[in-house]
Each structure stands twice: as C-alpha cells, then as structure tokens.
Amino acid sequence: MDNEEKYVEEIADQEDNFSKWYNQVVRKAELADYAPVRGCMIIRPYGYAIWENLQRLLDARFKETDVVNAYFPLLIPRSFLEREAEHVEGFAPEVAWVTRGGGEELEEPLAIRPTSETIIGHTYAKWIQSYRDLPVLINQWNNVMRWEKRTTLFLRTSEFLWQEGHTAHRTLDEAEERTKQMLEVYRAFAEEDAAIPVIAGRKSENEKFAGALRTYSIEAMMGDGKALQAGTSHNLGNNFAKSFDIQYLDSDGQRKYCATTSWGMSTRMIGGLIMVHGDSSGLILPPRLAPYQVVIVPIWRKEAEKSAVLEQVARVEKMLKGKVRVKVDMSENTPGWKYNEWEMRGVPVRMEIGPRDVKNNSVMLVRRDNRAKTPISVDALETHLPELLEEVQQALFQRAVEFRKQNTYATDSYDEFKEIIAEKRGFVRVKWAEDSAAELAIKEETKATLRVIPFDQPEGGVQGKCIYTGKPATCEAIFARAY
Amino acid sequence: MDNEEKYVEEIADQEDNFSKWYNQVVRKAELADYAPVRGCMIIRPYGYAIWENLQRLLDARFKETDVVNAYFPLLIPRSFLEREAEHVEGFAPEVAWVTRGGGEELEEPLAIRPTSETIIGHTYAKWIQSYRDLPVLINQWNNVMRWEKRTTLFLRTSEFLWQEGHTAHRTLDEAEERTKQMLEVYRAFAEEDAAIPVIAGRKSENEKFAGALRTYSIEAMMGDGKALQAGTSHNLGNNFAKSFDIQYLDSDGQRKYCATTSWGMSTRMIGGLIMVHGDSSGLILPPRLAPYQVVIVPIWRKEAEKSAVLEQVARVEKMLKGKVRVKVDMSENTPGWKYNEWEMRGVPVRMEIGPRDVKNNSVMLVRRDNRAKTPISVDALETHLPELLEEVQQALFQRAVEFRKQNTYATDSYDEFKEIIAEKRGFVRVKWAEDSAAELAIKEETKATLRVIPFDQPEGGVQGKCIYTGKPATCEAIFARAY
Numbered sequence: 001m002d003n004e005e006k007y008v009e010e011i012a013d014q015e016d017n018f019s020k021w022y023n024q025v026v027r028k029a030e031l032a033d034y035a036p037v038r039g040c041m042i043i044r045p046y047g048y049a050i051w052e053n054l055q056r057l058l059d060a061r062f063k064e065t066d067v068v069n070a071y072f073p074l075l076i077p078r079s080f081l082e083r084e085a086e087h088v089e090g091f092a093p094e095v096a097w098v099t100r101g102g103g104e105e106l107e108e109p110l111a112i113r114p115t116s117e118t119i120i121g122h123t124y125a126k127w128i129q130s131y132r133d134l135p136v137l138i139n140q141w142n143n144v145m146r147w148e149k150r151t152t153l154f155l156r157t158s159e160f161l162w163q164e165g166h167t168a169h170r171t172l173d174e175a176e177e178r179t180k181q182m183l184e185v186y187r188a189f190a191e192e193d194a195a196i197p198v199i200a201g202r203k204s205e206n207e208k209f210a211g212a213l214r215t216y217s218i219e220a221m222m223g224d225g226k227a228l229q230a231g232t233s234h235n236l237g238n239n240f241a242k243s244f245d246i247q248y249l250d251s252d253g254q255r256k257y258c259a260t261t262s263w264g265m266s267t268r269m270i271g272g273l274i275m276v277h278g279d280s281s282g283l284i285l286p287p288r289l290a291p292y293q294v295v296i297v298p299i300w301r302k303e304a305e306k307s308a309v310l311e312q313v314a315r316v317e318k319m320l321k322g323k324v325r326v327k328v329d330m331s332e333n334t335p336g337w338k339y340n341e342w343e344m345r346g347v348p349v350r351m352e353i354g355p356r357d358v359k360n361n362s363v364m365l366v367r368r369d370n371r372a373k374t375p376i377s378v379d380a381l382e383t384h385l386p387e388l389l390e391e392v393q394q395a396l397f398q399r400a401v402e403f404r405k406q407n408t409y410a411t412d413s414y415d416e417f418k419e420i421i422a423e424k425r426g427f428v429r430v431k432w433a434e435d436s437a438a439e440l441a442i443k444e445e446t447k448a449t450l451r452v453i454p455f456d457q458p459e460g461g462v463q464g465k466c467i468y469t470g471k472p473a474t475c476e477a478i479f480a481r482a483y
Numbered sequence: 484m485d486n487e488e489k490y491v492e493e494i495a496d497q498e499d500n501f502s503k504w505y506n507q508v509v510r511k512a513e514l515a516d517y518a519p520v521r522g523c524m525i526i527r528p529y530g531y532a533i534w535e536n537l538q539r540l541l542d543a544r545f546k547e548t549d550v551v552n553a554y555f556p557l558l559i560p561r562s563f564l565e566r567e568a569e570h571v572e573g574f575a576p577e578v579a580w581v582t583r584g585g586g587e588e589l590e591e592p593l594a595i596r597p598t599s600e601t602i603i604g605h606t607y608a609k610w611i612q613s614y615r616d617l618p619v620l621i622n623q624w625n626n627v628m629r630w631e632k633r634t635t636l637f638l639r640t641s642e643f644l645w646q647e648g649h650t651a652h653r654t655l656d657e658a659e660e661r662t663k664q665m666l667e668v669y670r671a672f673a674e675e676d677a678a679i680p681v682i683a684g685r686k687s688e689n690e691k692f693a694g695a696l697r698t699y700s701i702e703a704m705m706g707d708g709k710a711l712q713a714g715t716s717h718n719l720g721n722n723f724a725k726s727f728d729i730q731y732l733d734s735d736g737q738r739k740y741c742a743t744t745s746w747g748m749s750t751r752m753i754g755g756l757i758m759v760h761g762d763s764s765g766l767i768l769p770p771r772l773a774p775y776q777v778v779i780v781p782i783w784r785k786e787a788e789k790s791a792v793l794e795q796v797a798r799v800e801k802m803l804k805g806k807v808r809v810k811v812d813m814s815e816n817t818p819g820w821k822y823n824e825w826e827m828r829g830v831p832v833r834m835e836i837g838p839r840d841v842k843n844n845s846v847m848l849v850r851r852d853n854r855a856k857t858p859i860s861v862d863a864l865e866t867h868l869p870e871l872l873e874e875v876q877q878a879l880f881q882r883a884v885e886f887r888k889q890n891t892y893a894t895d896s897y898d899e900f901k902e903i904i905a906e907k908r909g910f911v912r913v914k915w916a917e918d919s920a921a922e923l924a925i926k927e928e929t930k931a932t933l934r935v936i937p938f939d940q941p942e943g944g945v946q947g948k949c950i951y952t953g954k955p956a957t958c959e960a961i962f963a964r965a966y
C-alpha cells in the first residue's frame with residue numbers, strides 16, 4: 001500500500017492550495033509541460049487527446065449550424081492591426097512581432113495573430129460582392145499568441161490553441177442572432193459534453209472584446225469558487241466592416257456595410273475541466289471528453305491464473321472496440337498502483353478483471369466520481385457500460401450544478417459583497433445599474449469583476465437599487481474573482 | 484449554352500500552359516487565395532474541406548500504428564536551431580524571426596518553427612529516462628514557416644500546414660524500421676485515398692533532410708510529367724539525440740543515445756491532387772478526399788414540375804445522409820451552368836433529377852472522370868452509389884498509373900536522357916553509381932534532380948555502368964524535373 005500513500009502525498013490538498021493542486025495535477029497526469037520558450041506550453045498526448053475530443057464534438061456542433069472551416073495566415077501586417085482603433089489598443093501590448101525573414105529585415109513588421117478579425121476582414125472585403133454572397137460562416141482551428149507575463153498551463157499561456165469563428169451578414173439583426181446562436185452552441189457543448197454548468201449572458205462595456213459592439217460569454221465556476229470565462233461570442237456590428245470596407249450590393253441596388261461576428265473557445269477549456277471536476281486524488285474527466293473512458297486492470301496472483309485473466313481481458317477489449325474508448329494497463333505495476341495512477345488521470349470507469357471474475361464471467365466496475373463498485377456480467381457489458389458512462393456524465397454535471405448553487409450568493413449590501421468575495425469566493429448576484437466607473441471601483445476594492453449580465457433576469461424587470469451606486473438598478477449582474 | 488463556353492474559355496489549356504491552368508483552377512474552384520502577407524496563403528473552405536478529409540484518413544492510419552498526437556510550441560529559441568550543424572545550415576536562410584514581444588526587444592530571437600526536431604529533441608531529453616519510456620511515437624498537426632522567394636499556392640508557400648511525426652527508439656534498427664513503416668503509411672494513403680500512384684524509395688545524399696542519416700520519400704508524377712515529393716520519412720540516427728542529449732538507461736544498466744525519426748506530409752498534397760487528376764475542365768477529386776462526393780442538380784422547366792422534383796431531391800438527400808457526402812445545388816443558376824461549375828470543382832459524380840426521372844423513380848448519374856451517364860433506380864441508389872464512387876476512385880488511380888507508365892523512360896545514354904528531360908518531361912530511370920558531384924552536374928545541365936532510388940530494384944543487383952560517370956552502377960535511380 002505504500003504506493004497509494006505516496007500518490008496521495010504527492011498531490012497538494014485542493015482546499016489548502018488550489019493552484020498548487022492544479023499545477024501538480026496538470027504535470028503529474030501528463031497533460032502539459034512548460035516549454036523552453038517563456039510562457040509557452042507543450043500539450044502532451046494525454047492532454048491533447050482531450051483537445052481532440054473537444055474539437056471533434058464542438059466542430060460537429062458548428063457544422064450543424066452551416067459553419068465551414070478554413071485557414072487564414074499566421075502573420076498579420078502591422079497596418080491591419082492599426083485599422084480598428086479599439087482593437088489595436090486592446091491587443092498591441094500583447095503582440096509578438098516578426099521583424100526578419102529570409103535573411104532580411106522586413107519593411108513592415110508582422111504580428112503573430114493574437115486573433116484574426118483584421119486579416120479576415122481584409123479578405124472578406126474581397127470575397128463579398130453581393131447580398132448573394134452572404135452570410136459567410138467560417139471557422140478556423142489554429143494557434144494564436146498573446147504575450148503574457150504571468151502564465152499558468154492551459155489557463156493563460158503566450159501561445160494557445162483555439163477556434164475562432166468569423167461570420168458576415170446583411171443586417172445587424174442577423175449578426176446579433178448568429179452571435180447568440182454561437183453562444184448557445186458553446187453553452188450546449190459546455191454543459192452536455194464537458195459537464196460544466198455555465199451562466200450565459202452579456203459582458204459589460206469594460207469586459208467586452210476590443211472592437212465589439214457587444215460581447216456575450218458563458219461563465220463557469222471552478223472548484224475554488226472563482227470564475228472562468230469558457231467561451232465568448234462577439235457582435236462586431238459594422239465596426240470591422242467599416243475599418244476594412246466589407247460592403248455588399250444589396251437587392252435594392254444600394255451598397256451597404258456588412259455586420260460581422262466572431263466567437264472563440266480555447267485550450268483554456270481543458271483548465272476548466274480540471275478545475276470543475278477534479279478532486280484530491282487528481283483529475284476526473286467527463287466520459288464524453290475523456291481520452292480513455294474505461295481502463296481495464298487485469299489482476300492475478302499466481303502465474304497459473306494469468307492466461308485465463310488475459311484471455312478474458314482480450315475478449316472484453318474486443319467486444320468494446322469502437323463503442324467505448326478502452327485502455328488496457330498491461331504495465332508491470334501492481335494493481336493498486338494502477339488504480340491510483342488511473343484515478344489520478346481521471347479515467348471515468350475502472351474495470352477490474354481477476355480470476356474470480358473470470359470464473360463468474362463478470363467484471364468489477366468502479367466509478368471514478370463516487371468510487372461506487374458494481375460487479376456486472378460480461379454479457380451485459382456492451383449495453384451497460386455506455387449507460388454507466390452516461391450516468392457518470394450526468395452525475396458530474398449535477399454535482400457541479402450543486403456546487404455552484406452552494407457557492408452563489410445574492411446580496412443588496414456592498415459590505416456583505418466584500419465579505420463574500422474575500423472569505424467565501426463564489427459568485428455574487430447583485431442588482432446593478434450599468435456603470436463602468438463603479439465596476440472598476442469594485443475591481444479595485446475587491447478584485448472581483450463583473451463576469452456576466454445573465455440572460456436569465458427577473459420577470460418584469462429588476463426592482464431596487466444598484467449595490468454600489470445606489471442608482472436604480474437596470475439588471476442583475478454576477479460578480480466574482482476570475483481566472 | 485453560352486455559359487458552358489465561357490467556362491471552358493476561362494481555364495487555360497493544360498497542354499499549352501500547365502502552370503497557368505493550375506493557378507486558374509486553384510483560384511476558380513475557390514481552393515485557396517494569396518494572403519496580403521507575401522508568400523502566404525488563405526485556404527478557402529472548399530480547399531480546407533479536402534485538407535480535413537486528408538487529416539482524418541491519414542490520422543487514422545497513424546493511430547493504427549500506435550502514434551498519438553501532441554502539440555509543441557510555435558517558437559524555437561535560436562540556440563536550439565544552432566545545435567545540430569547540418570540542420571541549421573539547411574533551415575536558417577528560410578527562417579522568420581520574432582525579435583519583439585510584449586512591448587520589449589527579446590534577449591534571444593525566436594524562430595517560427597520551420598520544423599520541430601530541435602524543440603522536440605530538447606523535450607524528449609527531459610521525458611525519456613529509461614528504456615521503459617521507449618518508443619515515443621508522437622505526431623503533431625500544425626503550421627510551419629519557411630520564407631520563400633517564389634511561391635505557388637499549395638506547392639510552395641512561406642506558411643503551410645502539415646503534420647510532423649517524431650519518434651524516439653532504443654536502437655538504430657528500430658528507428659530504421661519505423662522510418663520505413665511511416666513511408667509505407669504515406670504510400671498507402673497516397674495510392675488508396677488520394678488515388679496517386681507513387682514511387683517509394685531513398686533520397687540521395689544531396690536531397691536528404693538537413694540532419695538526417697537517411698531520407699525516404701514517395702514521389703508522384705504530375706500531369707505535366709514533373710515530379711512532386713508527396714511525403715518524406717527521415718531516419719535521424721543518433722544525430723539529434725547527440726545534439727540534444729536524448730539518452731536512456733538501458734536494461735543492461737548503460738546510458739545510451741536514442742535513435743530518432745521524423746516524417747511529414749503537407750498541404751502540398753492538395754497541389755498534387757489537382758495536378759495528377761485535373762483536366763481541361765478543371766478539378767477531378769478522388770471520392771475519398773472530395774468535400775462533396777455527389778452534387779445533386781434539380782431540373783425543371785415549368786413551375787408545375789418544381790415541387791415534385793424538389794420532393795424527390797429531398798428524399799434522395801435524406802436517404803444518402805451519413806453514407807455519401809452530398810451537395811444539393813439550389814442556387815438560381817441554370818442546370819447547364821451548374822454542370823460546368825461542379826465539373827470545374829471536381830465533384831466525382833453528378834446526379835440529375837428532372838420531371839421524367841421523378842416519373843420513372845430514377846436519377847441520372849454522370850461521372851466526372853469519363854462523363855459516363857447511367858440512369859439508375861432510386862431504390863438501388865443506396866447500394867449503387869458507394870460502389871460507383873469506389874469505381875471512380877479506382878479508375879482515377881489506374882489512369883494515373885497508366886499516365887506514369889507512358890511517361891517513364893529508361894535509358895543508358897546521357898544524350899537521350901537530356902533529350903527526354905528537355906522535350907518529353909516524365910521520369911527517367913537510369914543506372915547510377917551514387918555520386919553527389921555527378922548529381923549536381925546533371926541538375927546544372929538539365930534541371931533534372933535525382934528524385935528517388937526506388938526500393939524496387941532489379942533482382943540480383945544492377946549490372947552495367949552509371950549513366951553519367953561510367954563507373955559501375957550500384958542502383959537504378961529516377962531522375963525528373965520537379966516541383
């Protein structure tokens with residue numbers, strides 16, 4: 001049992017030091033490593049397999065809404081970034097610049113894309129001529145760079161992977177509709193595939209995307225009560241269309257500016273998975289995104305038992321092939337060591353197969369989330385296992401919903417607000433009269449930011465006063481400390 | 484019929500001007516565009532959909548050989564590139580350099596990866612401790628940059644997309660075996676999925692990868708008789724292991740250097756598809772990689788016929804969903820215009836559905852490759868269409884094999900060699916005594932390069948003299964002008 005103890009000792013206690021726990025889990029589960037270039041990360045195979053599952057499921061959701069994929073260049077001329085005033089102000093400080101190429105100094109420095117609105121705007125201006133060319137619904141999966149001083153694997157790195165969708169429309173209404181449609185795609189993905197409950201709504205003026213008319217986001221609560229913005233969708237209005245001259249000839253013979261949108265989800269989401277579901281033994285991965293949904297641990301004591309066990313393991317593996325993602329751990333470690341290893345790595349279900357199981361033509365299933373053990377006949381496995389995985393998926397979601405509920409507060413008192421933020425963390429829902437100065441003051445005083453103005457508002461409007469300014473409230477808003 | 488003529492007029496004749504034809508097809512079929520950054524490209528949705536199919540099929544082939552995916556950083560410290568002498572010599576002139584980031588000059592310039600052997604070598608040195616950690620079998624799908632003076636969409640651009648596999652092994656033999664195994668994966672993908680016949684073999688010393696012990700490649704013949712290197716696999720021996728100190732503790736207690744490999748296929752392959760299969764009407768895409776395998780063109784003259792036709796179209800579309808990739812062209816263009824449009828864009832099979840077809844409960848199928856027309860009952864469609872697509876796939880491959888056969892020459896006379904290269908193009912197979920100086924002289928005199936020393940050599944060894952030096956030949960080699 002010494003190995004077990006050793007394992008437990010090696011991971012920091014979640015409640016004592018959440019960020020230490022997070023970093024240890026990321027490294028120990030071999031999800032990612034720091035790169036030799038400051039602030040950049042290496043996504044290791046186990047972490048990248050989560051990303052591949054995310055890509056596959058999210059991409060399918062995009063395609064159901066008629067989005068197609070494309071690829072735009074990594075490098076963006078400086079002059080492009082400068083064309084939309086708010087945009088350059090927001091991104092210029094974080095840009096990495098290419099100044100030499102092919103042995104020569106470049107005439108104009110090229111930015112490594114921090115995001116691609118500008119180069120895509122330039123391109124759409126050439127592609128779009130008539131209303132018949134609209135809408136344009138394009139996404140790209142790529143890498144972007146935003147030079148960061150303080151970095152955390154997955155959550156904030158100078159280079160990260162993401163997808164960025166960019167659409168162009170005839171009308172502002174249509175752009176607004178698409179902006180909200182893509183936020184709903186993110187919500188559904190987060191809740192159904194990642195088992196992460198989110199609050200969907202609008203960002204404040206302070207927190208919106210540099211150059212957007214309006215930004216919507218989904219906000220999730222992490223295991224320490226802090227918020228993570230898990231996906232954003234921006235209605236860019238005519239801003240980029242005007243800066244890049246994206247016009248179309250409408251059916252009425254008039255030339256008009258397009259309305260555009262952009263929306264993105266990134267490898268941050270993997271950080272979210274870890275922080276929402278993990279526990280003191282390590283990762284807990286939702287079955288739909290887990291690289292391995294089931295790990296099979298063969299058990300035998302005597303050499304005589306070995307061949308029967310391995311035969312049964314092979315039979316079960318073959319039976320589940322193409323239906324469930326299975327890993328058979330054939331390493332030389334002890335079963336106990338393997339249990340700890342795969343618990344730490346978050347595999348949703350462990351399957352133990354020992355001599356007695358072979359005799360009974362059964363296996364022992366152990367859930368990662370609640371450690372419940374169920375013996376089950378091999379004949380029932382093909383039907384039962386997918387059901388069990390779905391149960392685990394739902395249980396993780398429900399547990400996260402419950403946790404969020406327990407850590408969400410409503411108050412009309414700013415003193416209480418400060419106390420909650422300082423001592424309890426979690427989300428605080430308050431009455432709010434949208435005011436950027438008040439928002440900045442709260443951030444200054446408490447480190448809490450306005451995460452989102454939820455779509456879900458009281459029926460018949462908000463009554464009462466803003467928690468900070470005392471002005472008549474116009475909405476309810478969620479504040480929290482955030483990643 | 485004016486539209487048809489117009490279409491034909493707009494594409495250059497393949498035989499008159501192959502490169503003009505190529506560029507027109509790429510632009511007109513909306514596969515790619517030049518970017519505002521010199522030498523970079525935008526891959527448009529129709530071109531990117533080909534890349535997605537390629538990724539899916541090739542990635543599945545990798546995973547069958549136990550390869551897993553990961554992601555390594557975009558930026559590589561200059562000192563890393565400089566550590567392997569041949570490697571830096573080969574790549575330094577093409578590198579784009581980041582010199583500023585986050586508002587500051589960087590202490591050390593960072594290269595945008597031209598390829599990732601160095602940063603991966605550095606990482607493997609940390610990950611690999613013992614023989615139990617081996618082999619490491621990792622691939623990544625990413626973007627790379629090699630600053631190019633003269634560029635052609637897909638074939639040679641400063642930024643391109645590719646996959647680069649990097650493996651580490653205990654022994655040189657095992658690395659050699661993996662190098663050849665991955666070349667075989669490329670061969671099978673090229674021939675079975677892309678319908679492109681290739682010659683697999685070894686590169687000469689002159690043409691091998693900068694830093695490799697040996698490079699293997701697959702070489703394909705384009706429609707103008709020139710060669711395209713379609714995939715390469717490098718046995719790096721201990722070179723990178725020594726430069727980056729990738730060592731492991733072997734079971735005998737000795738510390739030893741790993742043997743490593745790398746292998747890649749890129750968006751160049753899309754250029755290959757175009758140039759192997761296309762004709763004077765435009766693209767011809769092999770069904771396994773085609774974004775749309777079938778385009779349905781509804782036909783009606785009188786408004787009264789429309790609803791019955793569209794009903795049948797919807798029925799057929801639904802029947803084929805998930806089995807065949809179908810595009811229904813509901814645009815306002817005439818049927819004739821649509822025929823030309825989708826022929827130009829290379830859709831393997833066109834399905835015409837008109838009032839008479841509805842009455843007969845049949846559809847008309849027209850193959851893109853040979854324009855053969857077959858009426859077929861709707862009830863037989865679900866079975867027949869996948870078969871027809873497979874026939875088209877095989878026919879394209881056979882036609883390319885035949886074309887290569889007709890344009891491959893064998894000669895012992897250097898005068899004849901020169902004449903063939905100058906007048907006929909194609910591949911020339913010659914007896915060869917491996918000699919780098921002779922190879923360079925031939926390149927100088929004829930622009931032909933040694934493409935590959937095929938695995939397929941005469942039984943019992945090569946008899947006779949080298950075509951250039953007159954020394955006893957050691958092998959047969961293929962020369963050609965190349966992209």
Ligand SMILES: [Zn+2]
Nearest residue numbers: 001002003005
């Ligand atoms: Zn113990």
Ligand SMILES: [Zn+2]
Nearest residue numbers: 484485486488
């Ligand atoms: Zn005509």
